[in-house]
Amino acid sequence: MAVRERIGNMFRRAPRWTFIVTALALALIFPLLEQYGIIETLWLRLGTRTLVYVLLAVGLNLVLGETGLLHLGYVAFFAVGAYTTAILSSPRLGYHWNFWVIIALAMFLSMLFGFLIGMPTLRLRGDYLAIVTLAFGEITRMTFNNWEPVTNGPGGIPGIYPPNLFGWVVDKPGEFFYLLLAAVIVVVWLLNNLKASRIGRAWNALREDEIASHHSGVRPMQAKLLAVVLSSGVAGLAGAIFAYYQQFINPTYFLFMQSTIVVCMVVLGGMGSIPGAIMGAVVLDTTPELIRQTFTKWLPNAVGQDFLPGFQTALQQDFDRYRMLIFGIAIVLMVIFRPEGLLPNKLWRRQSHTEDPREQANTRQHLFDVEEGTQDLEA
Amino acid sequence: MTFEHVLGLTVSGLTVGMIYALIALGYTMVYGVLQLINFAHGEVFTVGGYIAATTLIYSGVDASTPLMAKIGYFALALIISIVLTSFLGWLIERIAYRPLRKQSRITALLSAIGMSIVLQNLLVIIFGPEPVIMPTAIVPTGFVEVMGVRIRYLQIIIIGTSLLLMGILAWIVKGTRMGKAMRATSQDMEAAEMMGIETNLTISFTFIVGSALASIGGFLVAMYYGSLQYDTGFLYGLKAFTAAVLGGIGNIYGAVVGSLILGLAENWGVGLSLGLLAWLFVFGLVIGLYIQVVRAPGQRVGHIADEFRTPEYERLVRRQYQFTPVVAVKTLLSERTDALVHLSAKHAMRLMAGNIMLAAFAIVFFMNSEVQFASKWQHVISFGVLMAILMFRPSGILGDNIQEKV
Numbered sequence: 001m002a003v004r005e006r007i008g009n010m011f012r013r014a015p016r017w018t019f020i021v022t023a024l025a026l027a028l029i030f031p032l033l034e035q036y037g038i039i040e041t042l043w044l045r046l047g048t049r050t051l052v053y054v055l056l057a058v059g060l061n062l063v064l065g066e067t068g069l070l071h072l073g074y075v076a077f078f079a080v081g082a083y084t085t086a087i088l089s090s091p092r093l094g095y096h097w098n099f100w101v102i103i104a105l106a107m108f109l110s111m112l113f114g115f116l117i118g119m120p121t122l123r124l125r126g127d128y129l130a131i132v133t134l135a136f137g138e139i140t141r142m143t144f145n146n147w148e149p150v151t152n153g154p155g156g157i158p159g160i161y162p163p164n165l166f167g168w169v170v171d172k173p174g175e176f177f178y179l180l181l182a183a184v185i186v187v188v189w190l191l192n193n194l195k196a197s198r199i200g201r202a203w204n205a206l207r208e209d210e211i212a213s214h215h216s217g218v219r220p221m222q223a224k225l226l227a228v229v230l231s232s233g234v235a236g237l238a239g240a241i242f243a244y245y246q247q248f249i250n251p252t253y254f255l256f257m258q259s260t261i262v263v264c265m266v267v268l269g270g271m272g273s274i275p276g277a278i279m280g281a282v283v284l285d286t287t288p289e290l291i292r293q294t295f296t297k298w299l300p301n302a303v304g305q306d307f308l309p310g311f312q313t314a315l316q317q318d319f320d321r322y323r324m325l326i327f328g329i330a331i332v333l334m335v336i337f338r339p340e341g342l343l344p345n346k347l348w349r350r351q352s353h354t355e356d357p358r359e360q361a362n363t364r365q366h367l368f369d370v371e372e373g374t375q376d377l378e379a
Numbered sequence: 380m381t382f383e384h385v386l387g388l389t390v391s392g393l394t395v396g397m398i399y400a401l402i403a404l405g406y407t408m409v410y411g412v413l414q415l416i417n418f419a420h421g422e423v424f425t426v427g428g429y430i431a432a433t434t435l436i437y438s439g440v441d442a443s444t445p446l447m448a449k450i451g452y453f454a455l456a457l458i459i460s461i462v463l464t465s466f467l468g469w470l471i472e473r474i475a476y477r478p479l480r481k482q483s484r485i486t487a488l489l490s491a492i493g494m495s496i497v498l499q500n501l502l503v504i505i506f507g508p509e510p511v512i513m514p515t516a517i518v519p520t521g522f523v524e525v526m527g528v529r530i531r532y533l534q535i536i537i538i539g540t541s542l543l544l545m546g547i548l549a550w551i552v553k554g555t556r557m558g559k560a561m562r563a564t565s566q567d568m569e570a571a572e573m574m575g576i577e578t579n580l581t582i583s584f585t586f587i588v589g590s591a592l593a594s595i596g597g598f599l600v601a602m603y604y605g606s607l608q609y610d611t612g613f614l615y616g617l618k619a620f621t622a623a624v625l626g627g628i629g630n631i632y633g634a635v636v637g638s639l640i641l642g643l644a645e646n647w648g649v650g651l652s653l654g655l656l657a658w659l660f661v662f663g664l665v666i667g668l669y670i671q672v673v674r675a676p677g678q679r680v681g682h683i684a685d686e687f688r689t690p691e692y693e694r695l696v697r698r699q700y701q702f703t704p705v706v707a708v709k710t711l712l713s714e715r716t717d718a719l720v721h722l723s724a725k726h727a728m729r730l731m732a733g734n735i736m737l738a739a740f741a742i743v744f745f746m747n748s749e750v751q752f753a754s755k756w757q758h759v760i761s762f763g764v765l766m767a768i769l770m771f772r773p774s775g776i777l778g779d780n781i782q783e784k785v
Contacts, residue, residue, distance in 0.1 A: 070485050072492075120770040126485045127416050131620065132769045135762040138617075142759050256613070260492055267489060314504075321500045328496030335490045336478045 019275075027181055031174035044173045050285040051180035052242050057265040057281040058188055058274060059234030064263065065272035066195065067227040068207030069122070070130040072259050073137025077232040079254035080113055081106040081239025083144055086157040086249050093150070099163040099244075106240035107233045113140075114232025115225065122224045137259055145251040156250025163244045176245045183241060184278075187234055192274055194230075203227055204272070257324065264327045267334055270341020279343050284330070288323040291315075383527040388650040389643065394534045394603070396642025397541035401596035402619035403626075403634040404548060405589030411565040411629035412585050414484060418491035419471050420593060421616015422498035425609060426467055427594025428601040429502065431460035432511045442516045449517060460594045468590025469583050477579075495613075502609045510608040513601045537599050544592060545635060552631060557584055565629070614758065621765040627774055641761055648760040654748025660741035664734060671730055733771065 034044040056078060063071045084106040088097045097105075121132045144151045151157065162171035163179075170179055194200050202223045205213035214220050243249050261284070269280025296312050315322065334341065402424050409417040434456040440449060475494045479487045519532040552558035560581045563571040572578050600615065601607040622641045626633025648656065676697040683696060708724075752760075 068485065070488060121766075124769060124773060126483075127488050128624075128769055128773055130485075130488060131416065131624075132766055134617070135621075135765045135769075139759055139762045139766070142756075142762075146753075146755050146759070257496075260496060263489070263492070318504055321503045324496055325500040325504070328493045328500065331493030332475050332490050332497065335482075335486050335493070336475075339482070339486060 024185075031177045034174060041173065044177065046286060046289055048173050048177045048180060048245060050282055051177065051184055052238050052245075053262065053265060053281040053285050054184055054278050055180070055187060055238035055241075056235060056262045057269070057277040058184070058191060059231040059238070060262050061266050061269075061272065061274060061277040062191060062203075062231040062234070063227050064266050065270075065277065066200065066203040066207065067224055068126070068271075069224060069228070070126055070263075071133045071228070071231075072130045072256070072263065073117075073133035073135070073140070074231070074235055074262055075254045075256070075258040076133075076137040076140035077110040077114060077235035078239040078242070078258070079140055079144060079251075080110040081236030082243040082249050082253070083151060083157075083239075084109055084236075085240040085243040086160050087150060089163075089244075090157050090160045092152060092157045092159075096161055099165055102163075103237065103240050107236045110236025110239070111229045111233040114229045118225045118228040122221060122228065134256065134259075137254075137256060141251050141254045141256075144254070151251075154251060156248060158248045160243055160247045160249070162247075170244070173245075176241070180241055180245075183237060187237070188274055188278070191230075191234075195274070199223060199226065207272070261324075261327060264331045267331055268342060270344040273341065273343055276341050276343035280341070283342070284327065288319070288326060292319055385647075385651070385655075386526060386528045388646045390528060390530055390534060392643035392646035393639060394537050394642070395645065396622075396639040397538050398596050398599055398603070399615070399619045399622045399642055400635045400638035401541055401544065401592045401599070402615060403623040403638050404545070404631060405593045406616075406620050407623040407626075407628050407631060407634040408561070408585050408589050410623070411631075412561060412568075412582055413476070413480070413487075415476060415487050416491065416620065417471075417476075417586075417589070418488065418616075419475070419494040419498055420589065421612035421614075421619070422495050422502070423464060423468055423471070423590050423612075424593040424597045424600075424615055424619075425502060425607065425612030426498065426597070427460050427464040427590070428597025428607040428611075429506060429511055430463050430594070431456040431598040432513050432601050432607060433506075434459050435514050435517055436511075440514050440516050444516060453517060457595070457598060460598055461591045464594035464597075465587040465590045468586040468593075472583060472586040477582075499609055499613070506609070508609065510606040511601070512606045515605070518602050518605070533603060537603065540595070540599065544595065548588070548592070548631065551588065557581070561585055617765075618758075618761050621761055621768070624773070625764065625768050641764060644764060645757050645761055649752045649754045649757045652749055652751045653744040657741045657744035657748065660737050660744065664737045664741065667730075667734060667737065671734075 030047055031044060033039045034041060056074065060071065060074050063069050063074075085102050087093060088095045088102050088105070089099075117133070117136050121129060121136075124132060145154055147153070162169050164170075165179075168175075170176055195203075202213065202218040205216065205218055206220055206223055210220055242253075246253075262281075265280035265284050266277050267280070268284060269278070270276030292315055295315055300312070402420065405420050405423070406417060409415060409420070435452060438452045438455070440452050444452070471494055475490045476487055479490055519536065522529045522531045523535075524530075550558075552561060560571070560576045560578075561584070563574065563576055564578050564581045568578050571581075596615075597607065597612075600611070618641065619638065622638035623634045624637070625641060626635065626637025628634075647659075676699075679696050679699075680693050683692065
């Protein structure tokens with residue numbers, strides 16, 4: 001117990017930049033490991049996919065974690081970004097647009113969709129909003145599935161051209177890893193700054209108590225709409241890069257399951273905490289693969305090939321099922337036993353680790369601190 | 380596009396609607412009691428169908444089995460399915476919802492989604508990803524011909540069973556002590572507890588009844604379509620939820636009405652040409668205009684106190700509440716700037732936007748009157764209904780205005 005506490009204290013007292021630098025250094029070295037043959041390409045591909053999920057989780061965290069709106073159709077914006085890229089940069093309709101134009105257009109279109117869907121629905125309460133967004137996500141997927149003249153229906157769009165960034169043609173997994181890493185850094189930096197700004201605190205206030213924050217001068221509709229639109233933009237960006245990386249997309253990439261996976265990541269990591277969202281994405285995306293490799297490769301190699309053969313084949317065949325099963329169990333256990341997540345944000349931590357009701361009230365009060373000179377909110 | 384065609388679509392729409400109603404009742408009862416969307420309900424439905432179909436497969440029923448034995452197997456499968464599925468419903472409530480009852484509703488919803496994922500994937504791991512096939516011998520194949528339309532016996536069975544079950548449910552809710560406890564719990568859980576009602580027991584009972592209905596629904600669907608897949612429940616659950624919301628969630632009669640409307644809308648939507656569908660929009664527009672121009676202002680006039688009632692004042696009030704764009708713009712430009720005026724003007728604008736949308740749909744449909752939606756758009760229609768109803772009238776057709784619960 002003492003050792004555990006000491007290690008915990010060590011982590012808690014270490015300055016924040018050490019974590020950031022360590023994580024960045026690890027991420028920068030990771031593709032090099034593959035290049036020099038230390039790890040297999042499989043792991044690099046997994047890492048690249050994880051970064052896509054990190055982008056999505058960070059974007060959804062803005063809506064689900066910061067603002068407290070349960071959004072179950074998040075993958076729809078991802079799909080809009082991906083299909084924009086696929087249509088405008090593939091032999092399907094013969095377009096080959098510039099990378100930057102497509103990225104901008106993908107983000108703009110998904111933000112536009114976010115705005116159009118947010119305008120009428122954000123008046124709704126939490127669980128109704130969840131269902132509306134779910135329906136929106138399904139409608140988007142079915143539209144892409146049925147709109148055959150443009151999207152080729154269930155067949156999907158193959159042969160997406162690799163992006164060209166001022167002469168640098170990105171076509172290897174390692175290069176995509178760096179591209180995604182750059183996107184993650186920019187997005188996290190922007191969202192982290194936003195979180196610390198006035199609008200960020202307005203979001204948090206809305207999450208805690210909508211009526212009270214409205215009366216303290218937050219405009220709920222505007223603030224929520226901004227959160228939804230920004231997070232849709234992030235999803236569009238992720239979708240565009242994902243389509244470039246995958247070189248082929250079809251509607252099965254955008255099932256409702258994907259939305260729930262991202263929700264699981266945010267909940268697991270800790271709602272309202274950006275490091276938590278990143279951690280949730282990394283843990284949930286890599287753990288199932290680690291388990292599979294352990295039981296089908298490493299353990300049999302170490303112990304002998306006949307190690308639990310039935311379990312091995314079951315894992316190989318129904319891997320996706322077991323993965324989703326783990327996700328489902330994780331989400332139920334998390335909301336029951338540790339609702340603040342693995343890496344909770346400061347407010348959650350303070351609230352959940354103090355028994356003193358006055359202290360809890362203080363942390364709530366802290367949300368409504370208004371900076372001087374900004375009282376005239378309702379112009 | 381004959382009359383028989385329309386009638387045939389209507390019968391199959393009613394059949395599907397009845398099945399939706401069986402599932403929607405579970406949603407609406409749980410929502411009424413706990414204000415929780417039981418997301419795992421669709422999976423409960425699938426489990427019910429799976430258990431019934433598996434029982435029948437193991438019973439080895441085939442074409443040579445005598446009729447009485449068939450009915451016996453049928454009843455056996457039904458009973459096993461109901462018992463096991465009810466137990467599952469109880470278990471879900473116990474594990475995933477009861478610990479979270481004091482928490483925020485979004486937490487319970489997350490837990491429900493988790494539960495739904497777990498059930499769906501357990502189903503695949505246990506039964507495999509292939510659909511479970513219902514033994515064809517158990518499904519009655521005959522039909523009667525009414526006015527040139529073939530109505531299958533199975534359709535009659537489905538509609539009859541559903542009506543019977545709804546009758547039983549209505550009796551439980553209105554006529555028994557448990558039903559009284561359910562209604563009390565849904566009105567105010569704390570007060571009900573103080574009056575000596577065992578709310579935990581009541582909630583468990585609600586889940587058990589809902590799951591039993593869903594399992595029968597699963598069985599009927601498996602018979603109707605011949606097979607059932609692990610993800611059928613997701614779609615049916617969502618559609619049944621749509622129906623429950625359409626009728627006004629928390630309202631048992633609303634669930635039935637909404638389900639029938641949804642079933643008809645789906646079948647008409649892909650079975651009829653746009654020219655016929657346009658008439659539905661015209662119908663909606665006429666009703667909407669009647670309410671906005673005649674009925675709602677009339678109600679306002681009725682509210683005038685007698686000592687103020689003069690023909691002139693009545694006309695003024697009627698004008699004020701007639702939702703026309705002219706009135707709305709005039710109100711917005713008028714010198715009165717209080718919130719009430721702005722709210723009513725905003726409301727008028729919103730209603731006009733709705734009317735214009737309906738009219739636009741009708742015109743576009745009339746212009747392409749020969750076109751017909753391909754059946755692959757069927758699901759899109761019901762999801763579109765869901766989004767529209769939640770955006771424009773979240774309280775549904777028969778529901779009370781939903782109050783924000785803080």
